[in-house]
Amino acid sequence: MKRRSPPWGAIEAFITAARTNSFKEAADQLGLSPPAFSRRIQALENHIGVKLFDRAAPLPVLTVSGARYLERLQPGYDAMRAATDWMMPDADRRPIRIGVSQSLAVSWLVPRLPRFYARADGIQLVLQSTNHGADLLGGGADVTILYGTGDWDHLVSQKLFGLEAFVVSAPRLADGRPVPRSVADLAGHRLFELVHPANQWADWLALAGYRSPIEAERAAFDGAQVMYEAAARGLGVALGVRPLVDPFLADGRLEIAFDLSLPLAGSYYVVAQPEVRRQRAVQTLWRWLVAEAAAPTAVAA
The missing domain is CATH 3.40.190.10 (Periplasmic binding protein-like II)
Incomplete structure (x- = not known):
């Protein structure tokens, strides 16, 4: 019985992981979740019957068998990618x-x-x-x-372009507290921040010369648009960054709380x-x- 070739996705996962020395980075490049990426590697190892990576190391390292497999496999993989690119429409004509x-x-x-x-x-x-x-x-x-x-x-x-940040708030806060009008007034307010880039509030407060810790509840968001939407509903205050916050300022749903704009890193x-x-x-x-x-x-x- 003729043995079938391994799935293309598994081969692509193996070569990408070998080139990056990181399963996480390789998964990101291929748009896969870490579990889905690991399943592709395991499927390839099961198909050929050998371990390709030593997972005991801090970062995935090719085994001797994995290195030999990569040496034989990589030229064919690169040739297939090059042939596909050659057949695709002119790069200057496609979107x-x-x-x-x-x-x-x-x-x-x-x-x-x-x-x-x-x-x-x-x-x-x-x-x-x-x-x-x-x-x-x-x-x-x-x-x-x-x-x-x-x-x-x-x-x-x-x-x-570079960025500057300033405190923004809804004209009225949902908890009835007054809009903060100084750095000191931020104490006790719910401070909205982004997951990435991290620590923007800490960096901004340090630039403002405010060395004392501010006792405030924090809430993190993975996108500025959602964060500003929550702030516009009066649920907390945020650092406004142009141009991201401009639509909310333009329609009056957010306002600049006080006049202090500081550059971000x-x-x-x-x-x-x-x-x-x-x-x-x-x-x-x-x-x-x-x-x-x-x-x-x-x-x-």
Whole structure:
């Protein structure tokens, strides 16, 4: 009986894990949950009957059999990927996939897209929600707008704009307390913050010169848009960051609590792999994003 080849997904998981030396990073690149990724590795090991990784080490390490398997398998895998890329439409004709957080897409990118399409000469875009660079390395996105310091390995980046933060609140708080009008007034309020980037309240308070700990309840959110929505309902106060908070300020659902705006450590960057950055369509998009970031904040309706 002829033996069947292992599933393509299992092979891809094995090679990605071997290249990254991290199951978590490899799972992120392939858009899989850690359990789903582990099942693919286990399925491949069961199929060929040998252990490919030594899981006793702090990070997954190839066994001797795993290293031999990778050496024989990798050229064929790379050839299949190259053949697939060669058969795909011209990169300058297919849509450009942009990874961007939902909050930045809604508050900054989408309102400006009519200006891009007016001069894009037929370039089409696909927006994908993301908050990290793994989609770039895994091939899931062509260009991503990321928050950070610009030091992503194996990627090229250009700063779009820095950020400043200030305290925002609903005009009325649900618990009946008055809106805080100073840093000291924050004590006792529920402070909303993001899971990533972490510690923004601590960093902001340190910049404000407030060294004493503030006794306050904290609530964390994984997206700025949801956080500002909760703040707009008077459930707590948050650090407002333009342009993410601008829609809420514009319609009056949030207001700046007091006049103290301080810079954050990170900035927004446009990021891509070097070979993708050189594509003509990506160059057009890249230049447009940089120009929009440097333009006045007002956007025509």
